[in-house]
Amino acid sequence: MTQSILLVSPALEHEADAADYVADCFSAGEMHIHGGGAIEEFDRYRDWLAFNERNKSGDTVRPGWVPGETFFGIREHDGRIVGMINLRYSLSEYLLQTGxxxxxxxxxRERRKGYASEMLRKALEILKSKGITRALVTCDEDNPASAGTIKKNGGVLENCVWDDEDKSWTQRYWIEAIDN
Ligand SMILES: CC(C)(COP(=O)(O)OP(=O)(O)OC[C@H]1O[C@@H](n2cnc3c(N)ncnc32)[C@H](O)[C@@H]1OP(=O)(O)O)[C@@H](O)C(=O)NCCC(=O)NCCS
Structure with missing residues (x-):
């Protein structure tokens, strides 16, 4: 049975587990943390917390980014970080095409347990609460794990576009919010 996952705003109390999360990804050869809100770029967790806070507002967001925020996916029963997810509250031209x-x-070590699917489901609720009822979620065409996560949340493939930055084909899926 899939364990319940909460999307939680990063706080000081998560410092040790966040470092462990980044170390686990690095050990797996993943030097860019997808959905990590650039956490891997910061030596000091507190600086990243402040950065994440600044990125919520259009006045202080990192140049070139749109306002958004990063959450930890925390497994309810033991409080461990099992995932990270980054939400963008509007689409720049780049985000509309590939991001x-x-x-x-x-x-x-926590993959294939349904956690990403659950995190995305909760993220869509947050987007909906911000007025985004049609969400664009993209993935590399050679990433079946991410494509599976998107499809399990009702993603409908619009097209596949060339990402010149990553030198790869990107699948673009739209997910319509479900009326409760
Ligand atoms: C993509 C990622 C987040 C998926 O996380 P996850 O928790 O393992 O995903 P889920 O368990 O919710 O899987 C969802 C569906 O995807 C598919 N899937 C998952 N892993 C798969 C794999 N390795 N190969 C093929 N399909 C896979 C399955 O259809 C699965 O549903 P099922 O288990 O009911 O059959 C994870 O693989 C990851 O962190 N990858 C590296 C970062 C990344 O690629 N992020 C996405 C960038 S676009």
């Missing part, structure tokens, strides 16, 4: 509204990762 999408959401990016995510799951801790390597």
């Amino acid at each position: 999408g509204h959401v990016g995510y990762s799951v801790r390597p």
Whole structure:
């Protein structure tokens, strides 16, 4: 049975587990943390916390980014970080083409347990609460794990576009919010 996952705003109390999460991804050879809100670029967790806070507002967001925020996916029963997910509250031209509204990762040893699917489901609720009822979620065409996560949340493939930055084909899926 899939364990319940909460999307939680990063706080000081998560410092040790966040470092462990980044170390686990690095050990798996993943030097860019998808959905990590650039956490891997910061030596000091507190600086990244402040950065994440600044990125929520259009006045202080990192140049070239749109306002958004990063959450930890925390497994309710033991409080461990099992994933990270980054939400963008609007689409720049780049995001519309290849980046999408959401990016995510799951801790390597915790994959294939349904956690990404659950995190994306909750992320879509947050987007909906911000007025985004049609979310764009993208993935490399050779990433069946991410494509599976998107399809399990009702993603409908619009097209596949060339990402010149990553030198790869990107699948673009749209997910319509479900009326409750
Ligand atoms: C993509 C990622 C977040 C998926 O996380 P996850 O928790 O393992 O995903 P889920 O368990 O929710 O899987 C969802 C569906 O994807 C498919 N899937 C998952 N892993 C798969 C794999 N390795 N190969 C093929 N299909 C896979 C399955 O259809 C699965 O549903 P099922 O288990 O009911 O059959 C994870 O693999 C990851 O962190 N990868 C590295 C970062 C990344 O690629 N992020 C996305 C960038 S676009």
